[in-house]
Amino acid sequence: MDGPEDLETFGQLIGFVLRLETQLAEFYEKMAHREDLNAEQKNTLLVLHEDYSKRAKIMERIKRENVNEMILERIQEVRSFEYYEQLETDGLIKAVSARLQTLEEQMENFYLDSAIKGKKVLAEVSRRLQKMADGNREHIVMLKKL
Amino acid sequence: MIETIKNYIDGSWKASKSERGQDVRNPATGEVLARVPFSTKEEVQSTIAASKAAFLEWREVPAVTRARYLFTLKQLMEENFEELARTVVAEHGKILDEARGEVRRGIENIEVAVGVPSMMMGYNLENVASGIDEYAMRVPLGPFAVIPPYNFPMMVPLWFLPYAIACGNTIIIKPSEQVPLTQTKLFELIDEAGFPSGVVSMVHGGRDVVEALIDSPDVRGVSFVGSSNVAKQVYSRATSNGKRAQCQGGAKNFIAVMPDCNLEKNIGSLITSFYGCSGQRCLAGSVFLAIGDAYEPLKKRFVEAAGKLKIGNGNDESVQMGPVISQAHKEKILGFIETGIKEGAKLILDGRNVKVPGGEKGYFIGPCVFDDVTPEMTIAREEIFGPVASIVRVENLDQAIDVIDKNPYGNAAALYTSSGNAARQFRTRVSCGNIGINIGVPAPMALFPFGGMKNSFFGDLHSQGREAIEFYTDRKVLIERW
Numbered sequence: 001m002d003g004p005e006d007l008e009t010f011g012q013l014i015g016f017v018l019r020l021e022t023q024l025a026e027f028y029e030k031m032a033h034r035e036d037l038n039a040e041q042k043n044t045l046l047v048l049h050e051d052y053s054k055r056a057k058i059m060e061r062i063k064r065e066n067v068n069e070m071i072l073e074r075i076q077e078v079r080s081f082e083y084y085e086q087l088e089t090d091g092l093i094k095a096v097s098a099r100l101q102t103l104e105e106q107m108e109n110f111y112l113d114s115a116i117k118g119k120k121v122l123a124e125v126s127r128r129l130q131k132m133a134d135g136n137r138e139h140i141v142m143l144k145k146l
Numbered sequence: 147m148i149e150t151i152k153n154y155i156d157g158s159w160k161a162s163k164s165e166r167g168q169d170v171r172n173p174a175t176g177e178v179l180a181r182v183p184f185s186t187k188e189e190v191q192s193t194i195a196a197s198k199a200a201f202l203e204w205r206e207v208p209a210v211t212r213a214r215y216l217f218t219l220k221q222l223m224e225e226n227f228e229e230l231a232r233t234v235v236a237e238h239g240k241i242l243d244e245a246r247g248e249v250r251r252g253i254e255n256i257e258v259a260v261g262v263p264s265m266m267m268g269y270n271l272e273n274v275a276s277g278i279d280e281y282a283m284r285v286p287l288g289p290f291a292v293i294p295p296y297n298f299p300m301m302v303p304l305w306f307l308p309y310a311i312a313c314g315n316t317i318i319i320k321p322s323e324q325v326p327l328t329q330t331k332l333f334e335l336i337d338e339a340g341f342p343s344g345v346v347s348m349v350h351g352g353r354d355v356v357e358a359l360i361d362s363p364d365v366r367g368v369s370f371v372g373s374s375n376v377a378k379q380v381y382s383r384a385t386s387n388g389k390r391a392q393c394q395g396g397a398k399n400f401i402a403v404m405p406d407c408n409l410e411k412n413i414g415s416l417i418t419s420f421y422g423c424s425g426q427r428c429l430a431g432s433v434f435l436a437i438g439d440a441y442e443p444l445k446k447r448f449v450e451a452a453g454k455l456k457i458g459n460g461n462d463e464s465v466q467m468g469p470v471i472s473q474a475h476k477e478k479i480l481g482f483i484e485t486g487i488k489e490g491a492k493l494i495l496d497g498r499n500v501k502v503p504g505g506e507k508g509y510f511i512g513p514c515v516f517d518d519v520t521p522e523m524t525i526a527r528e529e530i531f532g533p534v535a536s537i538v539r540v541e542n543l544d545q546a547i548d549v550i551d552k553n554p555y556g557n558a559a560a561l562y563t564s565s566g567n568a569a570r571q572f573r574t575r576v577s578c579g580n581i582g583i584n585i586g587v588p589a590p591m592a593l594f595p596f597g598g599m600k601n602s603f604f605g606d607l608h609s610q611g612r613e614a615i616e617f618y619t620d621r622k623v624l625i626e627r628w
Binding site: 005008009010011012015063064065074 | 224227228241242243246249250414454463464466
């Protein structure tokens with residue numbers, strides 16, 4: 001993945017979000033298959049995998065159904081971020097959980113910020129980003145229990 | 147090996163026997179994508195014959211069942227959405243977001259057309275006279291032809307197709323020879339949806355195919371979108387052959403900006419209006435009417451924003467404007483720019499020599515802005531259909547409306563203002579079919595007719611929504627006594 005970049009069109013913003021959500025869905029599924037986890041931990045990770053899969057599908061639908069105007073208006077001051085380092089499945093579960101909580105918090109802030117900045121341009125997409133930020137907050141609560 | 151695309155006749159794909167045709171090119175790279183045949187007279191006639199035969203059965207299919215085929219088509223389009231959008235980008239050149247928006251707008255027409263079982267209902271009155279009942283009903287007519295333009299390869303055919311067949315007619319599409327691949331993809335889905343053979347057909351070609359469709363006594367109506375000159379000819383020829391016709395022509399769209407316009411809030415939509423789809427839209431803004439003190443801040447802000455647009459290949463999601471459709475069209479636009487300069491306008495943003503890495507063989511023109519334009523100049527009167535904005539100064543709203551009304555086109559006009567009174571005056575007095583107030587591209591949703599007046603439209607009934615149902619049905623009255 002290239003370094004952080006400005007996300008100035010809806011295509012870029014939604015494209016970044018889709019990649020992130022899809023990779024997280026794959027990551028949580030892979031994590032859930034670690035052999036050192038107890039049943040409750042596996043279940044939590046599988047719930048997170050399903051939630052991210054659902055979010056990616058919804059975002060795919062948003063891309064299809066809500067970008068129905070020709071929008072050249074630039075989104076201002078929204079930047080992608082790097083996250084690959086947090087998606088390491090190796091290490092003690094507590095350490096992995098701490099990394100993921102940091103990532104979830106970063107995502108929450110990103111979605112809230114994007115929702116505000118994109119609102120003038122495409123309100124429907126902003127509403128969905130706001131909801132996703134709420135979801136990230138719930139994920140942090142779940143990860144704390146791992 | 148460059149493939150020659152096929153016609154879709156009587157429910158199957160058929161290679162044309164014609165040796166005539168032309169290349170379909172990617173406007174961003176100049177690469178040849180495919181070859182489109184110019185079908186023979188016999189192939190057109192066999193398409194019409196199959197369409198006519200299919201009509202006799204299709205009209206007997208219950209309206210609800212006809213709608214279900216369209217539900218299936220919609221579902222297939224959703225599943226293949228991205229591929230459809232990328233095909234639009236490849237052969238038209240517009241950017242991905244624009245292409246996705248276009249596919250979505252096309253699907254919206256299907257979503258409206260599936261309501262035909264309700265929209266097509268008639269009415270009746272018992273005992274209109276003693277013991278006599280009277281009914282008015284809508285009935286389909288037969289095969290219809292659609293001749294769409296190049297600028298919306300997915301959306302424009304769907305302004306017509308779903309309504310025509312939902313009402314019980316059959317339909318023949320003659321795609322633009324510059325962008326036939328998107329319709330080919332759509333017809334793959336139509337084939338998969340399983341419409342009965344002959345209900346939906348596609349035949350490729352040029353002018354002679356269009357004339358054959360218009361002249362055929364078996365084709366009951368024609369829908370056309372293109373230049374005004376051709377729209378008028380199609381309308382005259384079709385109606386003199388006893389057909390219904392709805393022919394949308396060209397445009398010269400004015401955007402009046404009042405001093406009380408919130409420029410910061412609206413600059414994005416103004417840029418979108420002038421440069422979306424590289425200006426190749428019949429609803430694109432073409433001429434600013436800068437009213438009074440609006441002139442200086444508008445000019446400054448607009449030129450600044452236009453200069454920042456990123457031009458390139460539409461597959462790159464960071465790009466904001468793609469190429470124009472062809473080398474020939476690029477040269478035509480450049481010709482208009484030369485004329486503008488010769489007639490005394492000042493080119494204050496010059497996009498003629500834009501450099502696009504990897505797009506050296508593409509047909510790119512960057513955003514252009516002319517200042518000191520007067521309404522008599524060619525660039526203020528004639529349709530350019532490219533990324534060229536002109537700024538005309540006027541003193542007040544009355545002058546702005548006067549300029550708009552003197553122009554022979556009447557497709558769209560917009561006013562940017564914070565004044566309700568100015569907005570009301572504008573929308574009441576301007577003779578254009580699509581009006582925007584603080585909206586730069588007043589594109590009607592599928593529920594509404596796509597307007598157009600004066601030289602921008604020839605006919606009575608417009609496309610989309612309820613008017614489509616009127617166009618694609620006739621009325622029959624039954625009076626009975628038992």
